[in-house]
Amino acid sequence: MAQHIIPGAPPITVVLRPSSRARRISLRVSRLDGKVTLTVPRGVSAAQALGFAEEKQDWLRQQLAKQPAQVPIALGAQVPVAGRERVIVAGTGRSVVLGQETLAVPGKPEQVARRVQTYLKDLARHRLSEAVDHYAMRLGKAPSRMTLRDTRSRWGSCSSAGALMFSWRLVMAAPDVLDYVAAHEVAHLQEMNHSQAFWDVVMRLHGPYEGPRRWLRTDGQVLHRYRFEDRG
Template structure:
């Protein structure tokens, strides 16, 4: 396929979009509450077609054809996936580190001098880096959460790490704090802002002026952190993701 070739929707099975030398999979979901056909671009899954329970696959694919210009425009905005591989670059607290396989070394994973060293067999490297990033994220987040909670005299019932796309953190009515492990990839002042934001919800379960005043007291540089997230947040979803296409 040439660089300027028009996108081609291949109905499969399984269906995919052939575009600009790539084979981009189309994931089909049937959410229980979906009332109409929708399409979205997922940073990790590629093209996601949402079908109501009674809608046919044919109707969904026809909808994709009608939205092909919008789909290809937004696909081009997605950053290329960066799987956990030997030689890949990964930001840790905002500083780039090179993943370096050291099969002859003992141990598991450790960071030193701008490198993330991974011991053991090559086939275990992606899983070991994944486990290490979650462990490091939990450690860093826990330190900030405990400090902020002490400052405003509140308590939380636990910290859970997830990998959601729509939000970086949340606070439940039971006092549990939930965060994306990808906070580890942000500069420390941005990560700590998100933690401060969720800890402040332990006192104010809303976004009132009192809430934002408390966040400002905990983290005086809210505006720069928000600006960084707006400019760079979406890029963080490319790390640790296998390629979305078959190229």
């Protein structure tokens, strides 16, 4: 996919995405990272599509201005762990240490982002494994496996083979949010749909869930503003 810069204050980077399925030119601004995608249908030239984007540049800048600021992970930055902001400070020894207000990270400053990401992934695996085991025991059904990813479009999933997948960024959210997503995906081991029967299972496993479900819909994207070395 080609990139194009619309000059101005600030300039806008637009990614052109040719599509044989699209029926019209469309613009999309990602709520996660502010990426601007210009979809170009078959038979429409890149110049014509870019002209459309340039006509919409005021709207694009308005949308981009609404994006939460990106937070590069480094010493002095703040990162949420279990819903509580922690200041990243230099640590000693070999292990990352979670405190009430801080996250102490040993090693060289240029290694901080990678070490924080590794720590959060390990913590997410531990806490999600506990939550999944708890709800699976209550349900009487066990998943075939559990994996973690850095997904953009979903917080978790359950395959027809009973394999669960979660975003490791859930460990940055409040514990009730992580617990809700774990219960949601475990419930799919019994109901592979979103019928009333499914939501009845979620209620039985987790209890009231509207609070964390609403938070994910309205505020969940803020967890993607923290920038590490990769999105693995």
